[in-house]
Amino acid sequence: MSRSTTGAVAAVRAGRPARRAATALATATAAAAGLSLVLSGAAVAAPAASTAGAPVVTRAALDPALVAGRGANVDFAEQEAENAATTGTVVGPDRTAYTLAAEASGRRAVTLKPGQYVEFTLPAAANAITVRYSIPDAANGGGTTAPLDVTVNGRNRSTMTLTSQYAWLYNQYPFSNDPQAGLLHPDWWITECSCVPAATTPAPTVSTPFRPGHAFDEQRLLLGRTYRAGDKVRLAVPAGSSVAATTVDLLDSQLVGAPHVDLVAANVLAFGADPTGRRDSADAIDRAVAFAERTRLKVYIPPGTYQVNRHIVVDDVTIEGAGSWHTVIKGHQVDLATPAPDGSVHSGVGFYGKDASAGGSHNVHLSGFAIEGDVRERIDTDQVNAIGGSLSDSTIDGLYLHHTKVGIWLDGPMKNLRITNNQIADQIADGINFHTGVTDSVVSNNFIRNTGDDGLAMWSEKTEDARDTFDHNTVQTPVLANGIAIYGGTDNTVSNNLIADPIREGSAIQVGSRFGAEAFTGHLFITDNTTVRAGTYELNWKIGLGAIWFYALEKNIDADIRVTGDSFLDNTYNAIMLVADWPVKDLYKVTDLHFKDIEVDGTGTSVLSARAAGSATFENVDARNVGAVGVNNCGSFNFPGTGSEFSVTDLGGNDGGGTTGPWLAPWELPNTITCDDRPPVVAPPAPSAW
Template sequence: MSRSSSGDGRRRPAGPRRRALVAVVTATAAAAGLGLINGGTALAGPRPGGSAGTGGGAGPVVTRAALDPSLVAGRGAAVDFTEQEAENAVTNGTVIGPGRSAYTLPAEASGREAVTLGAGQYVEFTLPSAANAITVRYSIPDAPAGGGLTAPLSVTVNGGNRHTMTLTSQYAWLYNEYPFTNDPGADILHPDWWMTECGCVPNATTPAPVVDKPFRPNHFYDEQRLLLGRTYRAGDKVRLAVPAGGSVPTTIDLLDSQLVGAPKADPVAANVLAFGADPTGRHDSADAIDRAIAFAKRAHLKVYIPPGTYQVNRHIIVDRVTIEGAGNWYTVIKGHQVDLATPAPDGSVHSGVGFYGKDASAGGSTDVHLSGFAIEGDVRERIDTDQVNGIGGALSDSTIEGLYIQHTKVGMWFDGPMHNLRITGNTIVDQIADGINFHTGVTDSVVSDNFVRNTGDDGLAMWSEKTEDARDVFDHNTVQTPVLANGIAVYGGTDNTVSANLIADPIREGSALQVGSRFGAEPFTGHLWITGNTTVRAGTYELNWNIGLGAIWFYALERNIDADIQVSGDNFLDNTYNAIMLVSDFPVKDLYHISGVHFSDIHVDGTGTSVVSARSAGSATFSNVDARNVGAVGINNCGSFNFTPAGSEFTVTDLGSNDGGGTTGPWMAPWELPNTITCDDRPAVVPPPAPTAW
């Protein structure tokens, strides 16, 4: 099988460090709000108005991506749960954040804030609607030598009905350089690689001979689900508490609550229990599921997996079969990561639970339909050659719906060529690498209404390596807190669409949306439509370049980007640095350009620096781009850094109705056009106010 990771680790060549894209950059925003790391805190006090602290009487504050839901109406996935941020609940713990600096707990939290609890402390949520199930997103420290801890968390409703959740950090806490290590005491993994020289982030500078350890801790959060045993009403109080004798500080990010329906039954299907599957999880059920699949195909039946936890420690190969569970809260396929005696032909050194189509070289699989179950893996380290993904292989004319995938490497990784796959209504969380990746020749396929949170690489990606992805659609998905890389990334391809998605809180070495000529991707051809998306708290600080990125950024690293690209109807909210960036890497700045990009009907609400940062040759047009709360000059135009007498090598074309601005006046001023050099590598960063209705 093909390589099963996006390879987004930014390996740096040996020898002299490459020249940074720019010489200097402000550290103002990156230095702000450092949070909890192995016991060190920068703490905020209780919220004003009683929404946090020891006072009672606070009503439920419901959010989407830590925003008022009205600000993101019509964007993102339609989910069956309600989000409540811990910092908006009643607590006698300590609110941490806000902060956006990489390698800190606030930065990886939804909304960039959370609540840390010590022994005997609690955070209490008021249910906004009837619920019988909750999901808790949390972080607890790593073990001193790595490998994770466990800790109890008490859950009570209205002061009674006690449950105890056993939290774990076994799937969190990575360290060091890509592809990372689980060892907090490790020396630099690749001392010959180029690393940032930025001194504004703790322990993130070019290492001295003796490095402060742990070096670059990250990927702090995990989540856990709990069925409460009965249905509670709106207004009931769910309290999460560290027991009085607890010794492990526990950070609560948010609570999702929902009303889960009864388990689905299918008496006509081929029931895996009849073929020897064990719903207690004590014995491996992989062979029994294989037997059920074989029988179902002969009898032209579906396969049904009833409620239970089924141990599966390898791939289940699927082709021309429908497999349905009782619902992803009830049917759980759970596996251990297994060491292979010898590496597989594709380079894998482990196997693990996953449902895989046949490899494209063997013709792939077709007519596969998977729904209504959970896949819970056991992946704790990033090994890019490992095929330990929740769903994999090549699946054509197929559907995947209503799955919950956690603790695999990539939730769904597809190696084409393949076509006509529909992925809808799934939840993918706590991945070591990507959420969903269309890799190599995936065509005419749709990813819609999926919820993706806490990936270790791109949340959603189209990667046209070797063969282009074409006519694919990523629509109405929610991607939150990707720790590394981007919320949604498109690497080459033709006639693809990214529409009506909600992307929040990207953390480092990427941003909310990327259009990239990199990773050996085929060129962009035809059209690319990026329409009606909303991003929030994006425009991150790029540690390797020491500059701020855009919430959407175009990156010409290996080829020109010159297809017809329409960015229309998007909202870029609360941008840490820029809303829009067009950039080439410095070593290739005179080789590649970005052109054919058209921005229209866009709202920009808040930038720490500029609306547009151009660091490439090329051009773009702008029409009806309205901006407010802009922190620096509207257009930072460096071109390709040759500073010619004729002006910048990047041309901005004003097609009209580009309104608003900020501290320096209109964001698109006549004197900036068409190619005035306004290059400022260190503008003062002005943290924008919280977004409001336009």
């Protein structure tokens, strides 16, 4: 992985080999103005209406009515801690990088000191909960543990042992587990000192821990019996807890069904697998897979916890668990004596298709189990993903993927994969990545939370991803980079997704010509998506990003791109942004963009920020609560007498605006220069029904 020593980078990624090229500093010198970061005290989305003592159920910390029909249809109810009864302290709202509130769902959470509690009222019958939380790291890194007592109606106490060992990364990419470490790359640009430390005499120092992040984790608990709607689930920090504070972000509650049973299958127990997790079961599962391949049976993994510390290679086989709450495949991270040919220095639990160079795998069907990894640091050469390899004509359904590097990383060429109904949480890097020639495949109805990189990505490196669809997925709190990112490709679709709370160096949706991706060709349809509280502050560029942003770094973006029916809610900065990096601003353009039937409810700055040459059309784009001039048109920052290098075409029906009048006014058309490089931010009000 390389970076410019004189410039900053936007989000650099996860993946297989050390990947993705650097970008140069995009600091514009023209029309510079101080940016007032009004991030704390930003709007709070209104929860669902409730009466005193009634549960408040949200989706992405919003009233569910505001996101109806968007995102994944899940079998749990989300309740934000800030809406529950508590003796603790609500933190936030705040969108400032490296704060607990900024990484919380809805940008708020509840911090409990020893002896304090937060209590949720169940909205429906439930026998299982998931708690999203944060506890402090050890002073020298490596993690701490802390108890959290769980009671229902004051009885049946159980104690969760929370851990921070899978949270808390520090420093510059690819990050460190040591909070006291000095700069990993003193030859990189540092925003905090506005300098390259290695080129400065005397060299400046930075405070430690430097850029702490990835603060939250989640843990699941079966309650042992079914409780009714109205019962009270209390999470309490014992008075003797060794940590100063425990922060609870939310609670998900659900009714988990009985274990799935398959009697006509190759049961892994018959091949020596250990459901207690004491002995390694990898060889036993391999034997069951080999038997099933010969006999045309399925593989069945009954309830239990099975220790697996390496890849299970699969081809032409169906593997079913008893359900992701009942069947858990759990691994330890293993240090390799010598690096593997692919550069891995660790091994870990995962189900992998054969490499595409060996023909890949086909007809693989995985369902009904959890994969619990043991990945605590980001090493991009490591193949420690939950699902990997090449899987054509296959399905992945109903899995829970946790604590691996990437939930599902596919290396093509490959085709016809269906990824449905999965939950992916607390990854060090991406949630799902279609890498290199993945075609005719669908990712649908998946719930993804707290990834360390893009939640969902199509990356057309070397070979284009084509005719793929990301539909009806929910992506929440990606810590680094974007909720959904499309890097090149042809005839792809992003539709009906819900993306909330991207945290830094990215936003909700990015369309990027970068990381060596093939050019965009054909069409890209971005249709009927909702984003909320998106548009992070790019620390190195010192500008705010759009909820959707187009980034022409390595090539023109000139395919037929249509953004239709989308809703951009509570945008921290701009709703829509187009940018070419400063060194290439006169080389690459963003053209042939079409925006239609869009709702923009609240912007900290503008509806459109153009920082590249190119063109776009707008039709029936309605906006309200716009904090600055509707179109902030800087073009390529050359400011010719003929107007901006970016032109806007008004196709009619573009209504509403904000503090400066209509967002799309006649005087702004087609290419009036309205460039305020860093406009002041006006925190928008909470979104509401249109």
